[in-house]
Amino acid sequence: MITLIIIVVLLALAIFGLVKLIDKFINPKFKPVLSILLWGITVLFGYLIYQSIQAPIEFDKLKEKRFQVAVNKMLDIKAVQMAFKSINGRYTDNLDTLINFIENEKFTIIERKDTSVIDVEKNRAFGLTVDAKGTGGYFKDIVVTKELGKVSIKDSLFKDSDRYKRLNVVKIGDIVAKIDMKAGFIKRDDLKIPVFEAKLEKATLLTDQDPNLVEKEKKVVSVEGINGEMIILGSMEEVNLSGNWPKKYGNNE
Incomplete structure (x- = not known):
């Protein structure tokens, strides 16, 4: 970007210098033609500079x-x-293995539930006698799993695609x-x-x-x-x- 700014400044100075030279040394009857030529060069350089700035911006948008x-x-x-x-x-x-897997295999849907049960071994080790509710004894946390059903890999990951x-x-x-x-x-x-x-x-x-x-x-x-x-x-x-x-x-x- 700094390079482009420098180019723009130098171009503006060059055109300004040419205009001064035309006013001072060029025959008045040639001035309109030269002015049109300079305007054309200015527009061309302006377009090229614009393109050089826009190209990376457009590239980044497309790339992303x-x-x-x-x-x-x-x-x-x-x-x-x-x-x-x-x-x-x-x-x-x-x-092919993945395609076959997607079309033919199924996920098993598992329900997991945290719960507590009487820790029989620990109670026995400490000589504790407990009732059915475990009053006075130890409990331990366990995870109870239950199979709810199956769903196809394709329906789960890709639906109708x-x-x-x-x-x-x-x-x-x-x-x-x-x-x-x-x-x-x-x-x-x-x-x-x-x-x-x-x-x-x-x-x-x-x-x-x-x-x-x-x-x-x-x-x-x-x-x-x-x-x-x-x-x-x-x-x-x-x-x-x-x-x-x-x-x-x-x-x-």
Whole structure:
């Protein structure tokens, strides 16, 4: 922005200088033609300066809209992967497996209720005799579970939408950007812990934009931006299913 201000000032000084030269040295009959020419140059430079200011602004608006679409897709992937893991104990990087899971599996709806019961063992250890209500004895807290029924994964997560069939692709107009999904396990002590990662190159969402602005976006480091070259969900190196986007795009925890 400072550079643009300097250019504008220099341009104004240059035009002012030319006007003075015209008044002093140019034949009066040529002055109208030169004035029109100078006005044309002024308008042209003004337009170019305006465009140089507006281009990054318009780029940011478009970028944020496309990144929002991509993050929404990542959030769909996260919901499905978490559901898949809750039933299968692992994640998967296979789209067909996820589609089959969504269309055929069901969530079990469990009711959990906190309650207290007589702690028979503790009462016996202390030699306490209690009545049916536990008067004079110890109680312990337990959780009572009850299965209420089942609901399909598809109805629970996607209702009437079939967007789950394109979980690994972000399509915006003619732009098709593929999400790379990986799944596996990492070892922690003697445990094998399931991990998952989804990545999408930001540049693939911006292939029709100014290459210079795209390169600048790939290097961005900002609290309000998506840092680096990728939109990332999860990790193959640590137990983490967070996203690298700021909260303005959606839940990143």
